[in-house]
Amino acid sequence: MSDLLDDEFDDLAAAEPPTGRPAQPGDTITVAASGVTINTGQFSMGGGVVLTRGDHFILTSAMVEASRDRNGEPTWPSIIHDEQAQRQKWGQVRFVLGRHEIEPWATPGDSLWELHHRRAMDAARSIVDADARAEALAKVRDRFGQKPVSTSYTVYRDHRAEVATADAAALRQGLRGNYGVHREARHGQ
Secondary structure (H helix, E strand, C coil): CCCCCHHHHHHHHHCCCCCCCCCCCCCEEEECCCCEEEECCCHHHCCEEEECCCCEEECCHHHHHHCECCCCCECHHHHCCCHHHHHHHHCCCCEEECCCCCCCCCCCCCHHHHHHHHHHHHHHHCCCCHHHHHHHHHHHHHHHCCCCCCCCCCCCCCHHHHHHHHHHHHHHCCCCCCHHHHHHHHCCC
């Protein structure tokens, strides 16, 4: 799970609330990292919910109670307002106090970005009117930016040539017998 980019977090921090106070029941919380699990305190429902980046939820008294440690202190709700404390505890920002609209992906090019980008492009390309389609494609480019470039290489090896080279080296070292036949048979050639 990736954390918010520093610039993105600064933008969020400048928006509503943070008053420097810990989160309280009734506050809206934005999830900043996918895969975060919280205990809702609804034990008849299993209690735990896995959240995705960009999700929002209302902090409840049951959630605060369910988060208490063995000393009776609330854990994660007590540091929602403190970016540094979250980074120290988890190595990333997981929650932002207040309702913020953030994309569900953390990094352009990651699998969620690819999925959402592909869906947006498909929807834009399906528009029949040329002007409306061009406008929709421009909105997709504005939202997603440039697709990251990646390069991969595939190296194909000629195993027969490698076996022949190994056999020649063995012969030069004075190894005799059926060394070459054995190697070829072993490699299925």
